[in-house]
Amino acid sequence: MKRVVSPVGSQRVSPAVEVGDLVVCRGGREVLHGLGFSVAPGTVTGLLGPSGCGKTTLMRAIVGVQVVESGRIEVLGRPAGAAELRARIGYVTQAPSVYLDLSVRENLRYFARVLGVGHERIEETIETVALGEQADQVVGSLSGGQSARVSLATALLGEPELLVLDEPTVGLDPVLRRDLWAAFRGLARSGATLLVSSHVMEEAEHCDELLLMRDGDLLATESPDELRTRTGRDELDDAFLALIEEREE
Amino acid sequence: MNARITWATALRVLTQLRRDPRTIALLLAVPPFLLALLKGAFQHDPETFQRVGGPLVGLFPFSTMFVVTSITMLRERTTGTLERLMSLPLAKLDLLFGYGIAFAAVAVVQATVTSAVAFGILGLEVAGSTAAVVALAVGNALLGMSLGLFVSAFARTEFQAVQFMPAIVFPQLLLCGLFVARDQMARVLQLISDTMPLTYAFEALNGVTTKGSLGSRGVLDVAVIAGATLLLLAFGAVTLRRRTP
Numbered sequence: 001m002k003r004v005v006s007p008v009g010s011q012r013v014s015p016a017v018e019v020g021d022l023v024v025c026r027g028g029r030e031v032l033h034g035l036g037f038s039v040a041p042g043t044v045t046g047l048l049g050p051s052g053c054g055k056t057t058l059m060r061a062i063v064g065v066q067v068v069e070s071g072r073i074e075v076l077g078r079p080a081g082a083a084e085l086r087a088r089i090g091y092v093t094q095a096p097s098v099y100l101d102l103s104v105r106e107n108l109r110y111f112a113r114v115l116g117v118g119h120e121r122i123e124e125t126i127e128t129v130a131l132g133e134q135a136d137q138v139v140g141s142l143s144g145g146q147s148a149r150v151s152l153a154t155a156l157l158g159e160p161e162l163l164v165l166d167e168p169t170v171g172l173d174p175v176l177r178r179d180l181w182a183a184f185r186g187l188a189r190s191g192a193t194l195l196v197s198s199h200v201m202e203e204a205e206h207c208d209e210l211l212l213m214r215d216g217d218l219l220a221t222e223s224p225d226e227l228r229t230r231t232g233r234d235e236l237d238d239a240f241l242a243l244i245e246e247r248e249e
Numbered sequence: 250m251n252a253r254i255t256w257a258t259a260l261r262v263l264t265q266l267r268r269d270p271r272t273i274a275l276l277l278a279v280p281p282f283l284l285a286l287l288k289g290a291f292q293h294d295p296e297t298f299q300r301v302g303g304p305l306v307g308l309f310p311f312s313t314m315f316v317v318t319s320i321t322m323l324r325e326r327t328t329g330t331l332e333r334l335m336s337l338p339l340a341k342l343d344l345l346f347g348y349g350i351a352f353a354a355v356a357v358v359q360a361t362v363t364s365a366v367a368f369g370i371l372g373l374e375v376a377g378s379t380a381a382v383v384a385l386a387v388g389n390a391l392l393g394m395s396l397g398l399f400v401s402a403f404a405r406t407e408f409q410a411v412q413f414m415p416a417i418v419f420p421q422l423l424l425c426g427l428f429v430a431r432d433q434m435a436r437v438l439q440l441i442s443d444t445m446p447l448t449y450a451f452e453a454l455n456g457v458t459t460k461g462s463l464g465s466r467g468v469l470d471v472a473v474i475a476g477a478t479l480l481l482l483a484f485g486a487v488t489l490r491r492r493t494p
Contacts, residue, residue, distance in 0.1 A: 026494060065336055067494045081492060086338040097329030101268045102261070113257035114339050138268065154333070 014077065016041040016162055016193035017062055022071035024057050031057050033216045034071070039195060039209070041161075044188045046204050047197040048240070049213030055197040056094060058213070059164050062195065063091040076161055087115065090155030094166040096147040100140035104131055104150050107139060108157060115158040125153040128183055130176065145172045152180075156187075163187065165196045169203065181206040201237040212240060219243050250342045258339075258347025262321065263354065276317070276359055280309040281366035288371050303375045303458030304427055304451055306363050307382050310356040310390035311450060312418050318352060318397030319410045326401070331489070341486045345398065349391060349482075356390030357383070376461035385457065388474055389450045393418075395481035396446070402488035421447035426455065446477040 015038035024032040031054050039045045047055050060066035061073060064081025073080035076088055098107045108122045126135050129149040139147050152168055163184075169177045184194050184206070196207065204210050204224050212219040212227075220227065220243055224236060231242040266273065284302055291298040325331040334344060360383045367373040375382060400417060404410035424434070424442035431439055431448070442448045453470035456463050463471065 063336055065332055065492055067492045083338075086336060089336070091333070091336050093329050093332065095329055097333045099261070099265060099330060100328065101265050106261075106264055110257055110261040111337070114254050114334070114337050116253065116338075 013041060015039055016076060018074040020072040022061060022073060023069040024061055024066060025069050026057060031216050035218050037211055037218060037221050039193060041193045042188055042191050043208040044184055044194045044196060044206065045209045045211060046207030047195060047211045047213065048201060048204055051199050053213045054216040055213055056166055059166050059197060063089060063164050087158060088161045090158060090160035090163045092152050092155045092165045092168055096151035098139055098147065098150050098154060101138060103136050103138050105135045107150055108153060111154045112157050117158055121157050125156045128156060129153045130179065161192055163192055163194045165194065167197055201240055204236045212243060214244060219247060250340050254339050254343040255346045258344055259350035262348060262351035276313055276355065277362050280359065280363040284367050284371055299374060301427060302367060302373045303382065304454040306367050307386040307389055307454040308450065309363060310359050310386045311393035311447065313359065314352050314356060314390040315393035315397040315418055316414055318348060318394040319401040319404065319413060320407060322398050322401040323404055323407060323410050335489065335491045341489045345482050345486060348398065349394060352394045353387055353391055356387045360386035375458040377457035381457045382454065385454050392446055392450060392474055392478045395478045395485060398485035399481045399488065421445045425451040427451055446474060449473040
């Protein structure tokens with residue numbers, strides 16, 4: 001099963017991410033069983049599925065930090081993990097990966113220097129993740145949701161063409177979640193491609209396209225509306241269940 | 250490699266350290282305190298204090314930087330910042346040299362404070378220049394740092410990393426010639442100590458503190474220290490993986 005995920009009415013363009021027959025083993029066990037799909041540029045694609053289904057492994061493989069068994073992954077026209085891609089991809093892991101003993105601003109300043117971006121980007125990204133008041137606080141003293149946003153801000157610094165976000169909205173309050181999804185939408189509108197994972201189906205509503213995963217396999221790649229139409233369910237949660245049942249029959 | 254990134258990394262490591270004043274206080278206060286204890290313990294045998302104290306000034310930074318570096322690097326691994334860095338346009342050498350610059354700076358301060366106390370207050374006397382002792386101390390700090398960087402790859406927890414100190418540093422201290430002259434040790438122990446970088450660190454320091462200069466043998470010792478540091482850094486770079494299973 002393979003199709004180009006693209007926004008309604010858009011032209012066929014070369015995909016931002018193209019994956020074929022991807023097999024990944026972790027801890028001696030095969031966790032991704034030959035996935036294939038592609039992601040169109042300028043879209044928000046949701047990677048959805050229960051905990052432990054392989055979302056993080058798939059994202060790691062796309063970013064190029066995962067040892068893969070076999071298969072093909074092209075990212076922005078280059079093989080995943082190519083050195084040239086490192087400045088063009090932003091990756092946010094599930095657990096915040098920032099320095100707990102530095103302040104928000106010090107973290108961003110360091111990563112801005114690594115990326116070679118100007119100082120003004122530091123203030124802009126602090127604004128985007130709404131951490132202005134905490135900017136000079138040490139990350140270790142922030143709440144879980146706040147430190148997750150520091151991690152996100154770090155990935156936004158370099159205005160990457162592809163953003164890979166692993167469960168970025170977990171544990172955030174509804175207002176903030178809405179604001180972040182609006183920010184993601186804004187980034188996509190300005191041309192960035194976003195791949196966002198979640199284990200909560202309601203998040204799927206914010207996505208142009210969905211990659212639905214279960215046990216290391218891809219169940220479907222379609223838009224939320226297509227999923228509803230095909231399964232005849234209004235609630236995306238129910239639609240996902242219907243898909244699983246369909247698969248098991 | 251990129252000077253901007255290397256420099257930024259060094260500044261970042263120093264900022265992290267600054268956030269931990271207790272560690273700074275310990276780094277600076279413990280070596281002079283131990284030397285004071287040593288002087289007290291050898292109250293009736295001042296010659297031993299004179300013989301052992303000088304080289305010790307230059308060996309302290311080796312063990313402190315070993316521990317500090319292995320814990321810092323272990324934290325980078327366990328908190329995911331290393332994985333993030335490896336997905337960014339940062340060369341492995343930027344990271345290693347950034348660490349090197351930061352910890353060398355700390356070593357300069359530590360060795361200067363320790364020498365000031367040892368030579369100024371405790372009455373320790375050396376044949377050579379105290380500046381040479383400080384310079385060797387900084388070299389030993391870099392050796393300890395690169396060893397710490399390398400072994401941190403083999404520790405999963407901070408408990409394990411701390412245990413590497415008695416496992417890897419103490420044997421070198423015991424056999425380097427500080428406690429017993431190497432020619433009085435069993436042949437097999439001599440051979441083992443030949444393979445340990447700290448032996449050369451001690452020999453070089455001993456040359457400066459007892460004979461007054463490095464001499465040709467001391468130059469060789471310094472070359473071994475530098476070579477071991479670079480080799481360990483290369484091993485350390487191998488343990489930094491862009492892709493992990």
